[in-house]
Amino acid sequence: MKLILAVDALIPPLTGIGRYAWELASHYQTLRDDLDSMRFFFAGRWIGDPAEMLQSQRAEAVASKRGATHVRMPERWHRWRMQREMCGHIFHSPNYFLPESVNGGIVTVHDLSVFKYPETHPIARIKHFENGFASTLKRASHLITDSEATRREVIDYFGWSAERITAISLGARPEFHPRDVREVAIALSEYGLVYGEYSLCVSTLEPRKRIDRLLAAYLDLPSSLRMRYPLVLAGSAGWLSDSLREQIERGERDGWLRYLGFVEEAFLPLLYSGARAFLFPSVYEGFGLPVLEAMASGVPVLTSNSSSLPEVASGAAWLAEPDDHDLLREGIERVLCDALWRQAAITRGVQVASTLTWERCAKRTLEVCRRFA
Incomplete structure (x- = not known):
């Protein structure tokens, strides 16, 4: 051929x-x-x-x-x-x-x-x-x-x-795999992050990703939970995101949000593996590669119940309606705090990701x- x-x-x-x-x-x-x-x-x-x-x-x-x-x-x-x-x-x-x-x-x-x-x-x-x-x-x-x-x-x-x-x-590339604290602690510290003590969302800032809904739901978590596990956003600035940038600046001032912008490729697998949870409430995706990369990294995932995302998650993620504020907030709290669900999600996620290379x-x-x- x-x-x-x-x-x-x-x-x-x-x-x-x-x-x-x-x-x-x-x-x-x-x-x-x-x-x-x-x-x-x-x-x-x-x-x-x-x-x-x-x-x-x-x-x-x-x-x-x-x-x-x-x-x-x-x-x-x-x-x-x-x-x-x-x-x-x-x-x-x-x-x-x-x-x-x-x-x-x-x-x-x-x-x-x-x-x-x-x-x-x-x-x-x-x-x-x-x-x-x-x-x-x-x-x-x-x-x-x-x-x-x-x-x-x-x-x-x-x-x-x-x-x-x-x-x-x-x-998912082989670089995305579970890592212990010794492998990533130094790299995370350069960004002021601590292993297992932040939530993560990797996404371009654009409307269909529903980052604005994610920030609103995260802000509505109990203050102690929000401050214990601050939300980290990584991704390029995208488009149609002026009002979203205002939300991000308020969250950063209040101390529960970090916006890293575009992250270098070599650091991204470390950033994934150090997160306590991965949150990806996009309303529409053709595949949703960040969800697969997070599962491969051994991180519990929350994502949307629409388009291709349930297919990619294949039973390993918590599915939420991104435009339902209460359900999204409750899902985030479950992914952060439910120890039994988290362990099952990690195991299932790694299994699913191992079949998709x-x-x-x-x-x-x-x-x-x-x-x-």
């Missing part, structure tokens, strides 16, 4: 779809013996080594390095040349869109939030989907989704047949590609 993987999402620092694309790219390279040819496509050009893009803070600089070919010619001739070079290959885009030069191909659709919750996205992103996604669906031969929940949504929303969509779960995700994705080779 001759395979082309689009790596446009490999823009450091890696988050979300970028992580997905990198894991596929890196695992595919270890599986090269199973492939007749493996090429990487970035922004209209060929890339020799995707790892180079992660060693640079500017992806455009990578394109001029050895191993990338940028063809300067009229657009129609460039498109013709790319189509000719792609002939006989299976093209996989892990980021929603097929290049205009590709007729046929496999596309990963991570979620439909831009269609179901457009008010939670920047205008530019909505326009990007309005202008290009329909064309991709017309030209795609098969779709991959991160969960069965998203697969069913695509079937219902776009009228695709079930046989043309495959659900393949994402994975990036290697498994890559192998299953290659199996889908082979069906169309």
Whole structure:
């Protein structure tokens, strides 16, 4: 099989779809013996080594390095040349869109939030989907989704047949695993954190993540509990979050909240494993990778009872309605304080996470590609 993987999402620092694309790219390279040819496509050009893009803070600089070919010619001739070079290959885009030069191909659709919750996205992103996604669906031969929940949504929303969509779960990296206090105490202390004495939420600050609901529920916990286990937020600033930032600043002033912003990749597994509980009340996710990473780290989890999140948790998490203030508050208190439930959740969570790895995700994705080779 001759395979082309689009790596446009490999823009450091890696988050979300970028992580997905990198894991596929890196695992595919270890599986090269199973492939007749493996090429990487970035922004209209060929890339020799995707790892180079992660060693640079500017992806455009990578394109001029050895191993990338940028063809300067009229657009129609460039498109013709790319189509000719792609002939006989299976093209996989892990980021929603097929290049205009590709007729046929496999596309990963991570979620439909831009269609179901457009008010939670920047205008530019909505326009990007309005202008290009329909064309991709017309030209795609098969779709991959991160969960069965998203697969069913695509079937219902776009009228695709079930046989043309495959659900393949994402994975947790080996770095996410249970750790004792000796492994993480020093790293946590640099952030003023103590092992087992904080709750954690890792999320971009955007409306559908329901961080505002989480803060309101946490504020309503008994004061002694809230101060004993302060809430730590980690993640980029996102969008449409001005009022949320005001909530965060008030919580920080009152001493029960810490906002770390974007956390370096190497520290993130330590931050997870040192938490007493992981809280992720997002109202909608195509998969919810932070939930899986928390379970792999041996941390009890509270998450939403909607979209793909119950599927990912697979019985290991406390499920709550994120827009029901009382139920969310009660769930947080249970996850923090119920010793019997916590131990059962930890055991079940580690078991679930052990079955969902990036290697498994890559192998299953290659199996889908082979069906169309």
